[in-house]
Amino acid sequence: METGNLKFNSKTIHGGQEPDKAYGAVMPPIYQTSTYAQTTPGGHKGFVYSRSANPTRSALENALASIEDGHYGLAFASGLAAIDTVIKLLDPGDEVITSSELYGGSYRLFKQIFGKYGIVFHFIDMQTPKHIVNYINKRTKLIWVETPTNPMMNIIDIAAVSKIAQKHKALLAVDNTFASPYLQQPLNLGADIVMHSATKYLGGHSDLIAGGLVVKEKALADRLYFIQNASGAVCGPMDSFLVLRGIKTLHVRMQRHCENGRVIARYLAKHPKIEHVYWPGFKNHPNHNVAKKQMNGFGGMISFIPKGSSFDEAIRIVEKLKLFTLAESLGGVESLVGHPASMSHAGIPSEEREKVGISDTLIRLSVGIEDKDDLIADLEQALRE
């Protein structure tokens, strides 16, 4: 079936999918095999060895390409494995411009692994895209954007950054983990590569680790595939199946994440014990207009600072929450709470963290799809003395 022209809510279910060729299974079977029989050397049915390709992974890769409006998808063992593959496009001496506010694991990979191999990273504030130009030179090969940013929920104007990247012949890659393609499709805004931690909203059930890349251009897809196959951090068949199953409900889950996110953000903003709430849906959010322009909703990720809070008070609140589980990660059906300074962003030196506002008192919520009244009741009891 031709699925390219379907609307997003149909693409999540049918995009790039067709009944299995062997028995017509409607759901892609889990091809739990490392290798494939050949009739004569090279005589195979398109699959040779599962690091190079596996039918369950291919089904996921097609689905990823479809929901991101790209042409080629690649599925990885984790989000970081996907990022690792993108950076391996570069040579020693090449330069990358990226945001000073980045997922801690991306920062660690850039600084502590690729820094050692001579790739230079500039961590800058990208909320004003024209600042990027000050860091561009002949060696700039890649601009890496994460938006909304984690955990400060700043929004970076993808279309504006893409114009700068194109003018200077640098690739633009966007980590779309926080928004998901339901809210934002970076390739349609001019990005060359879109990246996902499929562990989050795409999988949606906190039961797997996986990553993805999607591109439009064949030559770029071929270079990324070469690195994926050569380095080997591919998504296994079982996890590919689970991500595919998650994607089928992405649109309905995201609707509820957005609804609950809005209710909780407003509740927190009115609460006398809260000093500040970071959520791009507020009209007074510094990048609200950009969010409105490039996103189809504001999502369920919210950060906040309790009034007059200390490190100990923030820890007391996150420990007191019951329905919001204190845990790393985000984007699952269940609500989670995290303390970025000591959890997701602990790998970033404290001076760097403080510069971008990730204080010891900042608390981050991944609002799930439970009943909103129960979530509010949980916050209410945790904020009480």
Ligand code: PLP
């Ligand atoms: N990008 C973002 C925005 C993330 O939040 C994460 C993980 O939390 C990653 C990338 C890394 O993904 P993974 O944990 O699947 O390797």
